[in-house]
Amino acid sequence: MPETTAELSPLQRAQALYDLRRAREPFFGQNADLFGEPAWDILLDLYIAQERGIDTCVSDACIGACVPSSTGIRWLAILEERGLIERESDRFDARRRSVRLTRRAREVLTAYLLSC
Template sequence: MKDESVADLIKDLGSRLAAVSEEFTARASRVVDQRAEDATSPISEEMLVARAKEILAHRKLRRRFLPGELFHEPAWDMLVALFVSHRDHRPTNVKALVAMADAPVTTSQRWIEHLHKLKLIDRVNDPTDRRRIEISLSAAGYDAVAGYLTAIARR
């Protein structure tokens, strides 16, 4: 009789463990399905622009607490700022872009030239003032920054 009660306890324990296992498997499956859905669901341009603005704000905030030379990436600052202005269809002139990059003019101009050679930005002479050059993200530049922002939004 004692052996029967031990056997019954083991059967009961086995069925309870099986039920717990099934529950964990079902929950894990739901998590995987949700992640797969999140990875394929589109992220709006509005959300990407909000993320880009957040990145710019964080970069400026760091300068309040730490020396600016520790975080000197004028090309990245320019690309993110141009991404934000792209949504508003606002052309950005070189002077404004240099100010956004928070870098010396000559350094910024070298980066603008390099970004143009990499085909990440487009440069167009301002039709109303030939001395001004308007800068915007190229299609490839837009896709690259949007791809990066999408990837971090999905993490």
């Protein structure tokens, strides 16, 4: 186990940030929605999944951000418009759409994670 944050990989840093965001929810209960950042949660969740080689569908992205589907889908559209994510049809199930970070978004997130 790494001793300092300098020893953490970008994946470990992303997971730690994501876990810290989820850890506060039980403490704030009904007020946890005050701290919502669906776009950031989606980006972190997609980064973690991609680094682990896991495909993410639209519904999984919404679950990972801990938001209702309507909110998650709206934020996915915004992230796609801004060139941070891309969607494609699932090869095995035409009803599903996969979501992933663009190369540029992955590079930016990696740079950010290495800086903190």
